[in-house]
Structures are given as C-alpha cells and as structure tokens.
Amino acid sequence: MNVDIPVTALSVAGLTDYLRLLLEQDEILRQVWVTGEVSSANHHRSGLFFTLQDPDGTAAIKCVAWNNQLAKLAQMPVPGEQLIILGSIRLYPQRGEYQLTVWQALPGGVGLQALRYQQLKNRLQAEGLFDIDRKRSLPLHPHTIAVVTSPTAAAWGDIQKTLKHRYPGLHVLFSPATVQGELAPPSIVKAIQRVERDGRAQVLILSRGGGAVEELACFNDERVVMAVANCQIPVITGIGHHRDESLTDLVADMCLHTPTAAAEKVVPSLSDLYFQHQQRITTLSQAVNSSLAEQADQLQGLKNRLRRLRLDRQVEQETNKLSWKRQQLIQITTGKVQQATQHLEMLRQKLASIDPQAVLQRGYAVVRQEQGDIVRAASELTIGQDLLIQLAQGEVKVKVVEVKKPPKPRGRRGSNGQA
Structure with a gap:
C-alpha cells in the first residue's frame, strides 16, 4: 500500500x-x-x-x-x-x-512540602514512633516472608534473585502495590493490610528502586507511615535512596537503602549456615580430644604415683582407684561421643530437610498452576485447567480431566452413644 x-x-x-x-x-x-x-x-x-x-x-x-x-x-x-x-x-x-x-x-x-514534612516528623517523634524500644527483632530463620513493591519494578526481581540464592525453599508472599505518584499511598496501605489479613508471613519487606526525591514522596505520606508503624509483623524497608531517610524508614523495625540489602538481611545465607555447622563440629571434636588428653594425663599421674609406693596394700588401693578412673573415663568419653554423633546426625537431617530437591528425589512432585501458584487442594482446580508438574528430573505439563473431592470424615460416637 x-x-x-x-x-x-x-x-x-x-x-x-x-x-x-x-x-x-x-x-x-x-x-x-x-x-x-x-x-x-x-x-x-x-x-x-x-x-x-x-x-x-x-x-x-x-x-x-x-x-x-x-x-x-x-x-x-x-x-x-x-x-x-x-x-x-x-x-x-x-x-x-x-x-x-x-x-x-x-x-x-x-518550602511548603519541606515544612509539612518537618511538622509531621516532629509530631510522630513526639508520639514515640521513632523510639528504639519499639523496634522488633527479625526472625532468625523465617519460613514465610511477604514483599510489598511494584510488580514491574526491578526491585521485585532483585529481591527474588537474592532470596532464592541465599535461602532456597523460602515461601515468599507477593503483595503488589503502586510505589510512585498520587495513587501510591492508598495502594501501599492496602498491600500491607492484605499481608496482615493473610497471617502467614513472619516478616514484611517494603521496597522500591531508586529515584528522585519527589518520586519517593509516598514514603513520607502519613497513611503509609502509620500502616508500617501499626503493622502486626516486623517490617524492613529497602527503598533505593542513599541520602535522607524517609519517615517510613524511621518507623520501620529496620531500614536498609536497597532492595537487595533488605533481602540479604531478612534471611541467612545457606552457605553461612553450613560454615557455622562445620565450626560446631570442629569445636565439639576439639572438646572431646581435650577431655581425652586431660584424662590420659591424670591416668599417667596415677601410674607414676604407684611406681613411687612400695607397700603392697597401697599399690592395691591405687590399682583399684586407677581401674575405677578408667571405667569412668570410658563411660564419660563414650557418652560424649554418642551425644556428638547424635547431634551431627540431627544437623545432617536438618540440612537435608530444607533441600527441596531431596524431596523431589524421593518421588514427590510439585504441582503448579499456569501462573506458578502451588496447588494444595483439588478444590482449587477446574476441569480442563492446564497444570505444570515439577519432578526431580524435568517438568510435565498436564490437563485436568477429573477432580475428585476428598471423602468426608466419618463421624465418631461420643460417650452418650450419639454420633
């Protein structure tokens, strides 16, 4: 044309x-x-x-x-x-x-905005919302965390990548929100409320990438500040700025200046946990060896005393004492070795239990919907729905042809004979 x-x-x-x-x-x-x-x-x-x-x-x-x-x-x-x-x-x-x-x-x-900011900051400080004693500690090993940010922002991708690398198997709840402009304050407040109503998350990350000061104005909005201050679970902020702290940063339980730093703070590194485990093994081994050496020195001292004694009766007494000491040493050492072995096995099982790939290797599978959500009940599915089954080796795409509801539990009779 x-x-x-x-x-x-x-x-x-x-x-x-x-x-x-x-x-x-x-x-x-x-x-x-x-x-x-x-x-x-x-x-x-x-x-x-x-x-x-x-x-x-x-x-x-x-x-x-x-x-x-x-x-x-x-x-x-x-x-x-x-x-x-x-x-x-x-x-x-x-x-x-x-x-x-x-x-x-x-x-x-x-400026009017600077004046409003300072007035609000002074009022919140007078109410004690910035006090250190209000800050809650983060859980050491959370199994479920929530993230509030924009679904299209690079911050969400950075957080996902960091969490997956540091702590595989972590359950992440995503509550999307607008984080810039006039619609941002009510959107962030609703996203935080969704996480609270859900009740599963143990800690919440509020995040966005860097930007100009005027683009971060929503984090100085009183609605957002109060939502963070009154949140039922600990809140850590990762807002991409390196200069002034926002009011939301000041009321949060912990604030960091990038989304990646917030994700690194909220969960430990699996490699660090393994290193700590190896240190505990080394410390325990050194304690056992030190105890054995100490007991061996005492045994040698008793032998030396026996050599210096000439009377048969004293020799017999010391021999009996020595025999008893040996029995006690063997019992103590055996007990400590057994305790150490049990502790090592417990630590090995814990490490194996948090490896999702190990679960799949035993024949289990993970069933996900098309959008990636994990399926936990047949009632969530519909006929004809496409599913993705993740196996230990590869994935399988299937279609639902029949949904069977679980059988109803049979009633038990009480002490009066009624069902």
Missing part, C-alpha cells in the same frame, strides 16, 4: 528545531521569573542540576545553574527551599526536553 507523504511533513529534528526557535525567541521566555520549591538537587562537573516544582506537586520543571553562574546566585538551591528563579528556556533536541537555565536565585522562604 503506497501512501503519499505530504510535502509539509517534518522530520523529528525539524520539528524539534521549530519548537526550539519558538521557545528561545519568545521575549517572555528569554527572561522569565519562576517561583517554586526545590525538590531535588545534584552537583555535576558542569553545574548544579535541580528540579523546581509547585508546592502541591502538580507541576515541575528541570533547571540548571552552570558553574560560571553558581557564585553569582543570591541563594543556593537546596531541597525543601522556596526560591524565586530568573532564567531562560532552552530546548535540547537530542532528548526532546526543555529546561530552565538559571541566571539568578532569590530566597522565597521554607
């Missing part, structure tokens, strides 16, 4: 250049005063880049103050400060973006 291209059609570069001329030749935009609140600022080799936004967060513009202009500014842009900016609009064709080149910055007072 041939389509005639209009002669007036512009290329991307042509359209961008046209817009650039419109913006940069406009008399108002060549020298414009703008007032707003600094939400984020980053120093680079060429200058200071920052974002200026309205106090209610409805609009924002990117700004740059080049190095040769920084010393001339009456007020250095700092996050949370209200500024009056003099600058000109510039458009960058490579990115298709425009920004405000700053010539002067005048103080405009404390």
Whole structure:
C-alpha cells in the first residue's frame, strides 16, 4: 500500500528545531521569573542540576545553574527551599526536553512540602514512633516472608534473585502495590493490610528502586507511615535512596537503602549456615580430644604415683582407684561421643530437610498452576485447567480431566452413644 507523504511533513529534528526557535525567541521566555520549591538537587562537573516544582506537586520543571553562574546566585538551591528563579528556556533536541537555565536565585522562604514534612516528623517523634524500644527483632530463620513493591519494578526481581540464592525453599508472599505518584499511598496501605489479613508471613519487606526525591514522596505520606508503624509483623524497608531517610524508614523495625540489602538481611545465607555447622563440629571434636588428653594425663599421674609406693596394700588401693578412673573415663568419653554423633546426625537431617530437591528425589512432585501458584487442594482446580508438574528430573505439563473431592470424615460416637 503506497501512501503519499505530504510535502509539509517534518522530520523529528525539524520539528524539534521549530519548537526550539519558538521557545528561545519568545521575549517572555528569554527572561522569565519562576517561583517554586526545590525538590531535588545534584552537583555535576558542569553545574548544579535541580528540579523546581509547585508546592502541591502538580507541576515541575528541570533547571540548571552552570558553574560560571553558581557564585553569582543570591541563594543556593537546596531541597525543601522556596526560591524565586530568573532564567531562560532552552530546548535540547537530542532528548526532546526543555529546561530552565538559571541566571539568578532569590530566597522565597521554607518550602511548603519541606515544612509539612518537618511538622509531621516532629509530631510522630513526639508520639514515640521513632523510639528504639519499639523496634522488633527479625526472625532468625523465617519460613514465610511477604514483599510489598511494584510488580514491574526491578526491585521485585532483585529481591527474588537474592532470596532464592541465599535461602532456597523460602515461601515468599507477593503483595503488589503502586510505589510512585498520587495513587501510591492508598495502594501501599492496602498491600500491607492484605499481608496482615493473610497471617502467614513472619516478616514484611517494603521496597522500591531508586529515584528522585519527589518520586519517593509516598514514603513520607502519613497513611503509609502509620500502616508500617501499626503493622502486626516486623517490617524492613529497602527503598533505593542513599541520602535522607524517609519517615517510613524511621518507623520501620529496620531500614536498609536497597532492595537487595533488605533481602540479604531478612534471611541467612545457606552457605553461612553450613560454615557455622562445620565450626560446631570442629569445636565439639576439639572438646572431646581435650577431655581425652586431660584424662590420659591424670591416668599417667596415677601410674607414676604407684611406681613411687612400695607397700603392697597401697599399690592395691591405687590399682583399684586407677581401674575405677578408667571405667569412668570410658563411660564419660563414650557418652560424649554418642551425644556428638547424635547431634551431627540431627544437623545432617536438618540440612537435608530444607533441600527441596531431596524431596523431589524421593518421588514427590510439585504441582503448579499456569501462573506458578502451588496447588494444595483439588478444590482449587477446574476441569480442563492446564497444570505444570515439577519432578526431580524435568517438568510435565498436564490437563485436568477429573477432580475428585476428598471423602468426608466419618463421624465418631461420643460417650452418650450419639454420633
């Protein structure tokens, strides 16, 4: 199908250049005063880049103050400060973006958002929500944890990868939430409430990847802060920022600055557990050998005493004592060796019990639905539904042709003879 291209059609570069001329030749935009609140600022080799936004967060513009202009500014842009900016609009064709080149910055007072943040922080601190004695310790060996984050964020993938590598066999409950924008606070609150209603998780990870300060505003929202503070299970935050802590970080039981770090903190490493087990074996072996050496020294001392005694009666007494000591040594040593053997076997069984592959090797299988959920009851399935069966060697895809309900339990008669 041939389509005639209009002669007036512009290329991307042509359209961008046209817009650039419109913006940069406009008399108002060549020298414009703008007032707003600094939400984020980053120093680079060429200058200071920052974002200026309205106090209610409805609009924002990117700004740059080049190095040769920084010393001339009456007020250095700092996050949370209200500024009056003099600058000109510039458009960058490579990115298709425009920004405000700053010539002067005048103080405009404390920003509304920064003021609200500080007021809320002071009130929460006065209520004791940041106190150390409120912090709960994390379980050492959790079997079920919950994760609240965006299903499309890289943070969710990083957490899954870290947990699978460090602690295979862990049950992870995912409660999706929006973690940026106006809809984020109620979404995060609902996700935390879902985890609490479920009741299986022993610890909750609240996470998102890095971003600008204004993108992390939902974690300073009072609704989110109170949901974390009142959560029935311990909460660890892994929000991808390395500068200021959010209010949610301050009320959480533990906070780390990346999703991966939070996942590493919430579960131990299987390799570390194995190393600790080997250390216990070495320590126990050294204790047994030390006890044997000590008893051997005492035995040798008794022998030496016998050599120095000449009377037959004393020799007989010492011989009896020596025999009794030997019996006692054998009993103690045998008991300790048996205890050590039993402890080693118990540790070996524990290590084997947490290996999911070992369960599959015994002939068991894992039945999953198409979306990956594990099937635990026939009542969850429907005729015609596709299932994936994971065996010790490979996987099998099957289709449900019949669902059999479990037989009802037979009634037992009580002491009065009634069923």
